[in-house]
Amino acid sequence: MFLADCLGVNELGHLTIGGADAIDLAREFGTPLYVLDETQVRQNCRAYKEAIAKFYGGHGLPLYASKALSCKALCRIAQEEGMGLDVVSAGELYTALQAGFDPANIYFHGNNKTRFELEYALRERVGFIVVDNLTELETLSGLAAGRPVDILLRIKPGIDAHTHQFIRTGQIDSKFGFALETGEAFEAARMAAAAPNLRLVGVHCHVGSQIFDVAPFELAADVLLRFMAQIKSELGITLTQLNLGGGIGIFYDETDDALPYGVYFEKVAALLKERCAALDLPLPLLLLEPGRSIPGPAGVTLYTVGAVKEIPGIRTYVTVDGGMGDNPRYMMYGANYTVLCANRAAQPRTETVTVAGRYCESGDLIQEHTKLQATAPGDILAVLATGAYNYSMASNYNRVPKPPMVMITEGRPRIIVRGETIEDMARLDC
Numbered sequence: 272m273f274l275a276d277c278l279g280v281n282e283l284g285h286l287t288i289g290g291a292d293a294i295d296l297a298r299e300f301g302t303p304l305y306v307l308d309e310t311q312v313r314q315n316c317r318a319y320k321e322a323i324a325k326f327y328g329g330h331g332l333p334l335y336a337s338k339a340l341s342c343k344a345l346c347r348i349a350q351e352e353g354m355g356l357d358v359v360s361a362g363e364l365y366t367a368l369q370a371g372f373d374p375a376n377i378y379f380h381g382n383n384k385t386r387f388e389l390e391y392a393l394r395e396r397v398g399f400i401v402v403d404n405l406t407e408l409e410t411l412s413g414l415a416a417g418r419p420v421d422i423l424l425r426i427k428p429g430i431d432a433h434t435h436q437f438i439r440t441g442q443i444d445s446k447f448g449f450a451l452e453t454g455e456a457f458e459a460a461r462m463a464a465a466a467p468n469l470r471l472v473g474v475h476c477h478v479g480s481q482i483f484d485v486a487p488f489e490l491a492a493d494v495l496l497r498f499m500a501q502i503k504s505e506l507g508i509t510l511t512q513l514n515l516g517g518g519i520g521i522f523y524d525e526t527d528d529a530l531p532y533g534v535y536f537e538k539v540a541a542l543l544k545e546r547c548a549a550l551d552l553p554l555p556l557l558l559l560e561p562g563r564s565i566p567g568p569a570g571v572t573l574y575t576v577g578a579v580k581e582i583p584g585i586r587t588y589v590t591v592d593g594g595m596g597d598n599p600r601y602m603m604y605g606a607n608y609t610v611l612c613a614n615r616a617a618q619p620r621t622e623t624v625t626v627a628g629r630y631c632e633s634g635d636l637i638q639e640h641t642k643l644q645a646t647a648p649g650d651i652l653a654v655l656a657t658g659a660y661n662y663s664m665a666s667n668y669n670r671v672p673k674p675p676m677v678m679i680t681e682g683r684p685r686i687i688v689r690g691e692t693i694e695d696m697a698r699l700d701c
C-alpha cells in the first residue's frame with residue numbers, strides 16, 4: 272500500500288518519510304511542505320546504474336532528466352551517483368552548473384532552443400546537444416565555428432507508447448524531433464555529417480512517460496538501431512550512442528503496475544545485443560533519461576486541512592492550504608494520487624472525498640472521489656509520490672508563495688529549497 276520504501280507509520284500512528292515524523296515536519300516547517308527522502312532518491316539512481324552494470328556490462332549511462340525536479344540538491348545527488356544530466360533550458364543548465372555538475376556529462380534537449388541557449392551551452396562546454404530540427408542544425412553549425420560540437424539527433428520512432436497497439440505512424444504528429452518515415456531524419460543525418468563543425472555521435476528518442484510496459488522501449492530501440500545501420504551503410508558513420516529517453520512509470524496508487532527496472536533492462540539489453548549482432552553494429556553506449564522515477568516516489572507533500580464541506584448526496588470536499596499552485600497535475604491531466612491523513616495513517620481509509628485546493632478555480636483539485644481516513648480541520652494530509660513534476664511545475668497563481676522543500680537524510684530534515692515569502696510575490700514588480 273505504501274508505494275515506496277521510504278514511507279512508514281510510527282508508534283504514534285503518524286506517517287513517516289525516511290524515518291521522519293510527518294507531523295513533526297509540518298509543525299517545524301509549516302504547510303504546504305514538499306518533503307523528499309534522500310536515501311530513496313539515491314536508491315532510485317542506483318537501480319539504473321546497477322541494471323546497466325548487470326545486463327549491459329556497464330556500457331551505459333543514466334542521465335537524470337532534471338525537468339522532473341530541477342534544483343541544486345538533486346543535481347548534486349545525480350552527480351555523486353555517477354549519472355549524467357538532461358537539461359531543456361538555460362535555467363536548468365544554470366542550476367546544474369551552479370551545483371557544480373560536470374558539463375561534459377550534460378545533454379541539452381529542447382524542441383526550440385533559443386540562440387542564447389545554444390550559445391550559453393557552447394560557452395559552458397556542455398557535452399552534447401540533442402538536435403531537434405533542421406533550423407537548429409543550421410544555427411548550431413554556425414555557432415560552433417572553430418570547435419566541433421558533439422550532437423545527437425532526436426528521432427520520432429513512430430511509436431505511441433500510450434496506445435495499446437503501438438501504432439507505428441501515429442507519432443509522426445509530434446512537435447519533437449525528426450520523422451523517419453518522411454526521410455527527414457536521414458536528411459538531418461546527411462546534413463550533420465557534412466557540417467564541418469558538428470560531430471554526429473548518436474540518436475535519441477523519448478516515447479512517452481509513466482510507461483508500464485517494455486514493448487515500446489524494445490520497439491524504439493529496434494527502430495533506432497536500424498536507422499543507425501542505415502547511417503553506417505549510406506554515410507559511412509558509426510554512431511556510438513543510443514539514447515532511449517525516459518518514461519519508466521512509478522506507483523501513484525495501487526492500480527499502477529510499475530515495472531522493476533531490472534526487468535526492463537534485461538529485455539532491452541538482450542534486444543540490443545541480438546540486433547547489433549544481426550545488423551553488424553558495435554554495441555552503442557546506452558543512455559537512459561529517467562526523470563519521474565528518480566525523485567517521484569521519494570516525495571510527499573504535506574498540507575493542513577481547512578474546511579470540510581459535506582454536500583449531502585453529492586460529495587465531501589476536504590480543503591487544503593495548497594493545491595494547483597504546488598501540484599497542477601490533477602488539474603492538467605487527471606493524474607492519480609494516493610492521499611492519507613498523516614496523523615491517522617494507521618487507520619483505514621473509510622471515507623470517499625474530494626481533496627480541493629485553496630486557489631480560485633473550481634478545477635483546483637488534488638484528487639476526486641478518493642479514499643481517505645475521516646478528517647477534521649487541522650489534520651495533516653499527505654499526498655504521496657509528489658517528488659516529480661510538482662515543484663518543477665509549480666506556479667504563483669493567486670500570488671501564493673511556493674512552499675519550501677525539505678530533504679530527509681537518515682531521519683533528519685534540512686531545507687533544500689527555501690519557501691517563497693509574500694514579499695517575493697511583488698519582488699519583480701516595477
Ligand SMILES: *Cc1c(COP(=O)(O)O)cnc(C)c1O
Pocket residue numbers: 336338339357380477479480481516517518519560561562563564
Ligand atoms: C520528459 C523527458 C524525460 C523524462 O521522462 P520521465 O517520464 O520523467 O522519465 C526524458 N527525456 C526527455 C527527452 C524528456 O522529454
